[in-house]
Amino acid sequence: MTTSAATPTPAPAQTPLDDLPASTGPSKQSKRPDQGGPGTYIALGLGLILMVIPFLWMAISSIKPEAEIRSIPPTWWPQSVTLDNFRELFTRLDFTTYFLNSVLVATAVTVGNMLFCSMLGYALAKLEFRGKKLLFALVLGTLMIPGVVTFVPLFVLTVNLGLANTLTGMALPFLAGPFGVFLMRQFILSLPDELIQAARVDGAGELRIFFSVVMPLCWPALATLGILTFLTSWNNFLWPLVVATNEDKYTLPVALALYAVGQNATQYGLLLAGSVVVVIPVIAVFLFLQRHIMQGISMTGIK
Amino acid sequence: MATTTTTPTRAGAAQAPARGADPMRRQQTIAAWLLALPFLALFLVFTAGPVLASLGMSFTDIKRTDIRTPFAVGFIGIDNYTQLLADPLFRKVMVNTGLYVVLGVPLTMAMALAIAVMLNRVTRLRALFRVGYYLPVVTSIVAVSVVWKFLLRPEGGLVNSALGAVGLPQPEWLDNPHLALPSLVVMAAWRNLGTLMIIFLAGLQTIPDEVKEAAQVDGATGWQVFRRITLPMLKPTLLFGAVITSIGYLQFFEEAFVMTKGGPLDATRSVTFFTFDQFAFGNYGLAAAASYLLFLAVVVLTFLQFKVFGEKD
Numbered sequence: 001m002t003t004s005a006a007t008p009t010p011a012p013a014q015t016p017l018d019d020l021p022a023s024t025g026p027s028k029q030s031k032r033p034d035q036g037g038p039g040t041y042i043a044l045g046l047g048l049i050l051m052v053i054p055f056l057w058m059a060i061s062s063i064k065p066e067a068e069i070r071s072i073p074p075t076w077w078p079q080s081v082t083l084d085n086f087r088e089l090f091t092r093l094d095f096t097t098y099f100l101n102s103v104l105v106a107t108a109v110t111v112g113n114m115l116f117c118s119m120l121g122y123a124l125a126k127l128e129f130r131g132k133k134l135l136f137a138l139v140l141g142t143l144m145i146p147g148v149v150t151f152v153p154l155f156v157l158t159v160n161l162g163l164a165n166t167l168t169g170m171a172l173p174f175l176a177g178p179f180g181v182f183l184m185r186q187f188i189l190s191l192p193d194e195l196i197q198a199a200r201v202d203g204a205g206e207l208r209i210f211f212s213v214v215m216p217l218c219w220p221a222l223a224t225l226g227i228l229t230f231l232t233s234w235n236n237f238l239w240p241l242v243v244a245t246n247e248d249k250y251t252l253p254v255a256l257a258l259y260a261v262g263q264n265a266t267q268y269g270l271l272l273a274g275s276v277v278v279v280i281p282v283i284a285v286f287l288f289l290q291r292h293i294m295q296g297i298s299m300t301g302i303k
Numbered sequence: 304m305a306t307t308t309t310t311p312t313r314a315g316a317a318q319a320p321a322r323g324a325d326p327m328r329r330q331q332t333i334a335a336w337l338l339a340l341p342f343l344a345l346f347l348v349f350t351a352g353p354v355l356a357s358l359g360m361s362f363t364d365i366k367r368t369d370i371r372t373p374f375a376v377g378f379i380g381i382d383n384y385t386q387l388l389a390d391p392l393f394r395k396v397m398v399n400t401g402l403y404v405v406l407g408v409p410l411t412m413a414m415a416l417a418i419a420v421m422l423n424r425v426t427r428l429r430a431l432f433r434v435g436y437y438l439p440v441v442t443s444i445v446a447v448s449v450v451w452k453f454l455l456r457p458e459g460g461l462v463n464s465a466l467g468a469v470g471l472p473q474p475e476w477l478d479n480p481h482l483a484l485p486s487l488v489v490m491a492a493w494r495n496l497g498t499l500m501i502i503f504l505a506g507l508q509t510i511p512d513e514v515k516e517a518a519q520v521d522g523a524t525g526w527q528v529f530r531r532i533t534l535p536m537l538k539p540t541l542l543f544g545a546v547i548t549s550i551g552y553l554q555f556f557e558e559a560f561v562m563t564k565g566g567p568l569d570a571t572r573s574v575t576f577f578t579f580d581q582f583a584f585g586n587y588g589l590a591a592a593a594s595y596l597l598f599l600a601v602v603v604l605t606f607l608q609f610k611v612f613g614e615k616d
Contacts, residue, residue: 016364035424035426036421037438040424041427042387044418044425044428044432047436048373048431048432048435048436051419051435051437051438051439052438054439054447054451055398055450055453055537057454057558062518070459071459073459074333074460088540113533115341116341117342119339119341119342120328120338120342120343120438122338123334123336123339127326127331127332127334127335127338128328128331128332129332129335129336131330131336132335134386134596135339138346142346142350144550144602145598145603146550146554146575146594146597146598146601147551147554148554148574148575148594148597149353149354149357149594149595149597149598150353150357150593151353151582152349152356152360152582152590153353153356153360153591154349154353154589155353155582156356156370156373157349157356159370162369170450172349173345173349174340174343174352175345176345176346176567181342205330205334205345206330206331206335207337207338210334210338218367222447231441234600235444237443237444237445237556237557238556238557238579252443253443253445253446257445257448257449257557257561258445260445260449260452261560261561261564264340268453269375271453272450272453275446275447275449275450276447277445278445279446279447282441282442282443282502283441283442284522286434286438286441287434290434292442294433294437294501299385
């Protein structure tokens, strides 16, 4: 990894995060000097409970009737179970539409990032060209720009493009982000140059090499990028809130937030069920694919 | 990455034959810019353009009514900025944002570091702990804020019921102007510590056991090893963590939007919240100016952190 040594990110990207004790290296035969005792496990376990309790309480409360959610003192296990809260979300309120909007926007953003970011990531990792350093500096510089700095002119632009209150307008500015470029560059750097050289010797054009030799090898990194991008887009709030001027274009977080501060603010059961709809698919995806996500974080040092 | 594909090679060695072959380099240059084109086009239109436009707008009196004619607006110099700095509400949201950073960054970092250090010392159940502590990071801030709003209810909320059960006072967390901001900070730290935990854990794993063993042979206590060896060796990672966490807390918004609506008495309103409000009122020029002051704070804080923590050794 010759070039990556110049990466301005001090995060220790080279360490694979592995559960196997074998990854602790040659010293593992001797007793580790700082092996944790039962106290460490108890402390970590108590902390873990604090991390998970809000989600458990959310899920359990969402199937309680409104009166029981409001009862003082609160109950932990439901005394009676009901799906009324969810039924109301999808019948009286339009959570089906919000859910579909969220899925459509997140899918478009994910596909865009997987394609465009790996293209630039490859160029930055393996091609020699003028302006390469500048381009990479640009990508890293963009990582620091807060979304709040761009949203006002972005909204003016979106209105004038005729994309206000559209899902296209919601997705378009996010189709290619610096994080994806950085992640794909880091991964592609680790691919052997010999593969690309061999394809060149065989007479393959530069673009063909990328699409038919490099891309197929990128699946592990693309999977990580895809999951992280989807999650980020799914949870994105400020821009969808600005673009969606009409209820039929709300995404889930926008709908949930506006209900929570609006006229539904006191319908606890409804809001908790709404939170379940936003959070549970994400938790399910995360639990299934957490290995990819963790690797993405440790590879780039950022989310 | 995952399993098979990571075979890092000494990339430099294989690069050599390509040098000097001019047509080859030209082809690579053309290909590289073609590959960069979609990203660059999107970047110029939706990031670089707006970043500059935002600066430009901050010197004008652009309002919602000008949205179709954004170039036919009056240039008013730094009036927006002077108006902001004279506005007691803007001063308040600047102080609040400062508090989010000053309270949130150390708290999040300390919690994440403690967990990472403990995680680094266990071999069993490590994957379970890691997933559990990281879980809130992947969830929507809006949804999590809705849940915490109920957990922190003065009466019937889970937190106060637990406090009451052991005889502790049960404050009105979100309705008390002195407690609301700290409450949001604690919730945000709870949600954000997972990212730092992963980064710190990766950093800890680069510290060789031999170094710590040697120190212990020399009679150093566990705390001394942590203070004199682990912390200094972790410094670049801690600095990086401080920078990304600060940038995050500077943009604090969603938690306050959902849990307190910026109240009570604007005690939780942040600069981003203020910017959004001005945008919603139609004061685009003023909103742009406020967002640029925040951008300036991001740049200055990042620079300072590298300056202060990056150079000492």
